[in-house]
Amino acid sequence: MDKIRIVGGNALQGTIPISGAKNAALPLMIASLLSEEKLILENVPRLADVALLQRILGNHGVDITTNGKRNGDDPDAGQTLEIDARMIVDTTAPYDLVSRMRASFWVLGPLLARMGEAKVSLPGGCAIGTRPVDFHLDALKALGAELDIDGGYVRARAPKGLKGARIVFPKVSVGATHTALMAATLADGETVIENAAREPEVTDLADCLIKMGARIFGAGTSTIRVEGVPRLTGARHAVLPDRIETGTYAMATAMAGGDVMLAGARPDLLESALDILRAAGAEIDATNEGIRVRRNGSGILPIEVSTAPYPGFPTDLQAQLMALMTKAKGRSRITETIFENRFMHVQELARLGARIQLDGDTATIDGVERLTGAPVMATDLRASVSLVIAGLAAEGETLVQRVYHLDRGFEKLEAKLSRCGAEIERISG
Numbered sequence: 001m002d003k004i005r006i007v008g009g010n011a012l013q014g015t016i017p018i019s020g021a022k023n024a025a026l027p028l029m030i031a032s033l034l035s036e037e038k039l040i041l042e043n044v045p046r047l048a049d050v051a052l053l054q055r056i057l058g059n060h061g062v063d064i065t066t067n068g069k070r071n072g073d074d075p076d077a078g079q080t081l082e083i084d085a086r087m088i089v090d091t092t093a094p095y096d097l098v099s100r101m102r103a104s105f106w107v108l109g110p111l112l113a114r115m116g117e118a119k120v121s122l123p124g125g126c127a128i129g130t131r132p133v134d135f136h137l138d139a140l141k142a143l144g145a146e147l148d149i150d151g152g153y154v155r156a157r158a159p160k161g162l163k164g165a166r167i168v169f170p171k172v173s174v175g176a177t178h179t180a181l182m183a184a185t186l187a188d189g190e191t192v193i194e195n196a197a198r199e200p201e202v203t204d205l206a207d208c209l210i211k212m213g214a215r216i217f218g219a220g221t222s223t224i225r226v227e228g229v230p231r232l233t234g235a236r237h238a239v240l241p242d243r244i245e246t247g248t249y250a251m252a253t254a255m256a257g258g259d260v261m262l263a264g265a266r267p268d269l270l271e272s273a274l275d276i277l278r279a280a281g282a283e284i285d286a287t288n289e290g291i292r293v294r295r296n297g298s299g300i301l302p303i304e305v306s307t308a309p310y311p312g313f314p315t316d317l318q319a320q321l322m323a324l325m326t327k328a329k330g331r332s333r334i335t336e337t338i339f340e341n342r343f344m345h346v347q348e349l350a351r352l353g354a355r356i357q358l359d360g361d362t363a364t365i366d367g368v369e370r371l372t373g374a375p376v377m378a379t380d381l382r383a384s385v386s387l388v389i390a391g392l393a394a395e396g397e398t399l400v401q402r403v404y405h406l407d408r409g410f411e412k413l414e415a416k417l418s419r420c421g422a423e424i425e426r427i428s429g
Contacts, residue, residue: 004400004414006391007423008373011258014420016249017076018264018290019045019411020239023316024201026103027178028208028239029053032062032083033110034185035212037234039085043078044239048407049101054081056097056104060111061089078239088115095121095152105133106175109183112145112156119155135176139167143180143187164189164228172197172309177224178205184226185214193224199310200269204240211235243269245410246291247317248385250274251324252417253293254282254300256392260420265290272313273321279303280324302330302367307338319345319386326354327393328367335362345383348376352387352394373398378405385410392422399427 020043030053032039044050054064067080091111098104098121111118122133137147137154143162148155164187167180177197182205184191196202198220206219212235215227246265253260254277267274267286274284274291281301283294302325307315315338325332326349336342343363346356351374355366373396378384384405391398400406403426406413414424 001401002403002429003427004388004403004406005425005427006373006388006398006400008371008392008394008396008398010256010392010421010423012253012256012260012417012420012422013258015261015263016416016420018241018246018262020078021045021201021204021242021244022047022049022409023244024204025050025239026053027106027182027201027205028237029057029081029083030106030110031182031205031209031212032057032085033060033088033107034114034182035232035234036086039083039212039234040236041081041083042236042238044081045078045242045411047409047411048404049103049409052097052101053104056093056107057083057085059090059093059097060085060107061087091115091118093118093120098123103175105136106178106182108136108154108156109140109179112140112158113162113183113186116159116161117157119153122149122152122154135169135171135173136179139176139180140183142167143183143191162187164191164226167191167193169193169195171195174199174202177202181206181209181216181224181226184228185209185216185232186230187226187228189228191226191228193226194222196222196224197309198222200240200243208235208237211237240269241266244314244316246270247273247314248320248389248410249416250277250282250284250291250293251317251320252389252392254280254295255324255327255389256422257295258421259292259294259296261287261289262291262293263289267291270314272311273317276303276305276313276321280328300324300328300367302328302332304333306335309338315339315342316382318342319382320389322346322356322363322365323349323386323389325365326352326356326368326371326390328365330367332365332367333362334365337361344379345386348379348383348387349390351376352390352398354390370395372396375399375401378402381405381409385413388413388424392417
């Protein structure tokens with residue numbers, strides 16, 4: 001199993017290209033199931049989760065072509081996928097595939113809307129909490145679906161098609177908003193989704209669906225209105241830049257010190273996180289090229305923050321911020337309001353010398369003068385990269401194990417950091 005070796009102490013200087021957003025690419029790929037025509041997605045990141053979803057869609061009969069690079073192409077440009085879902089040969093998503101990636105459960109809505117039936121495995125538990133799918137199922141029931149749960153599978157039927165309805169989520173859910181939005185595009189009549197997620201990835205999905213002929217109004221607000229259409233066409237769409245990757249490398253720069261340009265990043269996608277970084281002492285400037293992050297000589301200042309649905313501080317940046325705060329000059333507090341069990345990185349950061357106390361959903365971090373390298377174990381995607389960030393500032397060698405978590409969400413992480421002066425390498429086996 002691969003490991004990542006980091007020797008800390010080097011400031012970061014240079015440019016890091018920001019990849020397409022994983023959390024946008026996955027629902028966009030799934031949206032291809034809604035049309036008999038080809039969907040072309042540009043700027044798709046090369047990630048383990050994307051490759052797995054290609055397998056899952058292939059299981060349904062979807063044909064996916066990856067455009068190869070030509071001489072002279074930008075080596076940092078994302079890949080282009082041509083997705084042809086003309087022939088759906090199987091409406092079952094089996095447990096062995098769905099259990100490996102929760103987002104694959106979202107095929108339920110598009111398959112049901114277009115084919116009138118679907119059988120999709122329940123995704124099971126998750127390292128960062130239970131993350132139930134009740135909201136997805138309630139939304140589909142509201143649209144007229146007949147649902148049964150049998151043997152760990154959701155069996156859904158809508159033999160006469162889905163019907164527009166009013167859907168009110170009791171709590172904001174990005175995944176359930178994706179499910180409701182995709183299913184409603186082919187429903188008969190108008191659907192109103194209230195307390196919808198406002199995340200940029202939801203807006204990106206809506207933008208793509210509109211290019212495919214969907215009639216969607218209000219995406220990016222808490223109320224989305226969808227006027228169903230009989231069919232959707234093909235389209236070409238570029239995946240938006242990854243705001244979580246952007247925030248991660250911004251925090252890495254703040255941790256290690258230096259001056260880094262995050263090329264292609266969009267500051268409007270993560271204003272709350274950038275505000276927190278400014279409060280912590282980093283200099284953040286938006287430019288035509290992207291976002292420039294600097295911290296030269298000044299110390300890291302402590303902060304207090306709670307995670308919240310967009311536009312609040314993202315739960316997917318909580319672990320990275322905690323790593324940064326381990327070297328702050330004072331006491332910080334981070335409250336996690338989205339997922340239970342999302343503090344599993346705390347014990348691993350403690351192995352590097354961090355001083356963190358947990359009390360329910362709040363972590364209190366007392367900054368230390370120095371971190372010391374040690375072997376650590378990644379527990380989930382965002383926790384794994386928090387250990388990399390800490391390792392950049394730790395004295396000596398940090399060895400991060402279970403890096404397959406990293407490969408799910410960060411493209412060419414070692415290459416991007418080493419190009420900016422970090423001493424970091426992947427060790428195979």
